Amino acid sequence: DxxxxxxxxxxxxKEIHEQPEAIATTLNAHLDGTRICPSLDPELLGRVRxxxxxxxxxxYHAGLVARYWIERLAxxxxxxxxxxxxxYREPAIPEDTLLIAISQSGETADTLAALERAExxxxxxxxxxxxxxxxxxxxxxxxxxxxxxxxxxxVASTKAFTTQLTVLLLFAAALAKAREADPxxxxxxxxxxxxxxQQAREVLAMDGEVQQVAEEIASKAHALFLGRGPEYxxxxxxxxxxxxxxxxxxxxxxxxxxxxxPLALVDDTLPVIxxxxxxxxxxxxxxxxxxxxxxxxxxxxxxxxxxxxxxxxGIRMIRVPAPHSIISPIIQVLPLQFLAYHVGVLKGTDVDxxxxxxxxxxxx
Ligand code: G6P
Numbered sequence: 001d002x003x004x005x006x007x008x009x010x011x012x013x014k015e016i017h018e019q020p021e022a023i024a025t026t027l028n029a030h031l032d033g034t035r036i037c038p039s040l041d042p043e044l045l046g047r048v049r050x051x052x053x054x055x056x057x058x059x060y061h062a063g064l065v066a067r068y069w070i071e072r073l074a075x076x077x078x079x080x081x082x083x084x085x086x087x088y089r090e091p092a093i094p095e096d097t098l099l100i101a102i103s104q105s106g107e108t109a110d111t112l113a114a115l116e117r118a119e120x121x122x123x124x125x126x127x128x129x130x131x132x133x134x135x136x137x138x139x140x141x142x143x144x145x146x147x148x149x150x151x152x153x154x155v156a157s158t159k160a161f162t163t164q165l166t167v168l169l170l171f172a173a174a175l176a177k178a179r180e181a182d183p184x185x186x187x188x189x190x191x192x193x194x195x196x197x198q199q200a201r202e203v204l205a206m207d208g209e210v211q212q213v214a215e216e217i218a219s220k221a222h223a224l225f226l227g228r229g230p231e232y233x234x235x236x237x238x239x240x241x242x243x244x245x246x247x248x249x250x251x252x253x254x255x256x257x258x259x260x261x262p263l264a265l266v267d268d269t270l271p272v273i274x275x276x277x278x279x280x281x282x283x284x285x286x287x288x289x290x291x292x293x294x295x296x297x298x299x300x301x302x303x304x305x306x307x308x309x310x311x312x313x314g315i316r317m318i319r320v321p322a323p324h325s326i327i328s329p330i331i332q333v334l335p336l337q338f339l340a341y342h343v344g345v346l347k348g349t350d351v352d353x354x355x356x357x358x359x360x361x362x363x364x
Pocket of ligand 1: 056057058059102103104105106107108111155156157357358359360361
């Protein structure tokens with residue numbers, strides 16, 4: 001087992017570092033010259049009028065990011081739902097809806113049950129996004145796009161998540177193309193995706209800086225994550241990672257909801273962790289951050305190159321060495337994975353096998 005971990009202390013650390021390669025391998029698997037996701041029938045894609053995405057845990061967060069991408073690029077309405085909720089309700093399914101199930105393992109009981117339930121519900125077709133070939137999910141779906149993360153051992157998903165995002169952005173581009181979207185826009189997405197692996201490599205070099213932040217967070221009882229736009233699900237994923245690995249109570253809010261509750265929690269004992277991308281919502285995000293500062297909350301802002309936020313007491317800026325682009329969520333999650341990892345190590349938890357959790361939840 002120590003041989004498999006190579007020079008790393010834990011599988012989670014190793015798997016975080018494997019992401020640049022996993023992203024590149026996944027990208028290559030689904031691009032063939034100018035053809036995007038060549039395994040999917042363009043005629044089928046052209047017929048899609050709506051999308052339902054089902055998943056659990058980290059895979060659910062990947063689905064939430066994908067909603068921003070698919071609606072923006074392909075102009076197809078998307079709903080994203082936790083599989084354990086979907087399987088017991090009576091969803092209304094519009095005509096020509098594609099069902100997408102996302103699962104690293106392909107064996108999550110609720111996701112499989114939701115898929116089974118959907119089989120006779122009148123969907124146009126089903127698409128599985130999965131990391132394990134020959135899993136129950138890949139057998140059950142009519143179409144499959146594999147993530148090429150390789151074996152993921154750490155219970156907390158890292159490289160499976162970023163490769164799911166890679167596949168989902170490719171899928172959004174393929175769908176946009178089938179619906180005759182602006183070719184320039186699609187080219188730009190592919191160009192940005194082409195930068196993802198290298199940008200991920202540069203961001204992983206921030207490890208030391210993130211470790212310093214971890215030292216400040218490790219003594220806290222609670223943490224609040226805030227995000228806007230596609231960084232909101234990334235804030236959710238950051239909070240999930242922190243609670244799984246370090247047992248610190250963490251929750252994520254859409255920054256615009258601050259005044260509807262979480263602001264009441266903010267005082268000088270609460271760290272507020274923010275993935276910030278220089279997207280058009282930045283000024284709004286910054287005004288949310290000022291609200292937090294005014295109540296004494298300590299801010300940790302993971303800001304890309306384009307974010308200009310004046311340094312001030314109580315605001316710690318951690319510079320993410322990447323520009324803003326459509327791939328920002330893939331890049332922004334990396335320092336949050338490191339943060340959870342280092343806080344876990346500092347607290348002495350079993351980071352690869354957190355208490356009470358399993359890699360794959362195969363019973364309800
Ligand atoms: C468990 C794992 C998570 C994973 C979730 C969904 O909770 O600990 O890391 O995200 O299951 O698993 P799946 O294999 O369906 O993606």
